[in-house]
Amino acid sequence: DGGITQSPKYLFRKEGQNVTLSCEQNLNHDAMYWYRQDPGQGLRLIYYSQIVNDFQKGDIAEGYSVSREKKESFPLTVTSAQKNPTAFYLCASRPGRLSGANVLTFGAGSRLTVL
Amino acid sequence: AQKITQTQPGMFVQEKEAVTLDCTYDTSDPSYGLFWYKQPSSGEMIFLIYQGSYDQQNATEGRYSLNFQKARKSANLVISASQLGDSAMYFCAMREAEGYGGATNKLIFGTGTLLAVQP
Numbered sequence: 001d002g003g004i005t006q007s008p009k010y011l012f013r014k015e016g017q018n019v020t021l022s023c024e025q026n027l028n029h030d031a032m033y034w035y036r037q038d039p040g041q042g043l044r045l046i047y048y049s050q051i052v053n054d055f056q057k058g059d060i061a062e063g064y065s066v067s068r069e070k071k072e073s074f075p076l077t078v079t080s081a082q083k084n085p086t087a088f089y090l091c092a093s094r095p096g097r098l099s100g101a102n103v104l105t106f107g108a109g110s111r112l113t114v115l
Numbered sequence: 116a117q118k119i120t121q122t123q124p125g126m127f128v129q130e131k132e133a134v135t136l137d138c139t140y141d142t143s144d145p146s147y148g149l150f151w152y153k154q155p156s157s158g159e160m161i162f163l164i165y166q167g168s169y170d171q172q173n174a175t176e177g178r179y180s181l182n183f184q185k186a187r188k189s190a191n192l193v194i195s196a197s198q199l200g201d202s203a204m205y206f207c208a209m210r211e212a213e214g215y216g217g218a219t220n221k222l223i224f225g226t227g228t229l230l231a232v233q234p
Contacts, residue, residue, distance in 0.1 A: 042206055042224030106160035
């Protein structure tokens with residue numbers, strides 16, 4: 001079945017450590033996104049990529065980095081510069097801009113806790 | 116500035132009854148899209164329904180319908196015949212520049228409404 005796989009589902013990190021969250025999709029979607037969700041808040045956009053080897057900052061990109069070397073993969077690195085990294089992270093994808101489809105498909109999320 | 120407001124942090128509804136979840140939005144773009152997503156306790160976001168700003172009729176998808184009132188900038192979700200499995204967080208979201216290939220395809224989300232369906 002086609003979908004988005006995020007790993008790990010749960011992750012613990014010590015302060016000062018970088019951590020990378022994986023996002024893989026087999027939907028042949030061109031665009032991919034990373035969102036952050038905090039309790040009592042909606043989703044906020046961290047980074048997005050509309051094509052391979054290109055990505056743009058979202059609303060809260062500070063302390064995060066991404067890469068898009070393959071169409072299927074869009075890993076997110078939470079760096080030690082992110083001051084409050086404990087959150088639920090959601091990856092999403094959608095077809096390309098000219099396909100006519102509008103809907104984002106989401107993965108199951110990764111919950112990061114900084115100890 | 117683009118903004119989504121959901122004023123109901125939580126709601127209860129009896130099984131088999133209908134429930135309306137409120138959503139208001141603010142945008143200066145005449146072309147936009149409105150979405151509702153469901154988030155069960157597992158965490159995954161599930162797409163429910165979409166309404167384009169130029170759509171003449173309110174969107175419907177099975178038991179879900181969207182009460183779109185453009186002049187009031189509201190896009191309320193109506194769930195008919197509630198089921199126990201409908202208990203979840205519900206998010207309203209908006210994307211501007213619809214019809215232009217979705218522009219940056221950025222979705223702006225509200226803070227969500229937690230719906231509890233009681234037997």
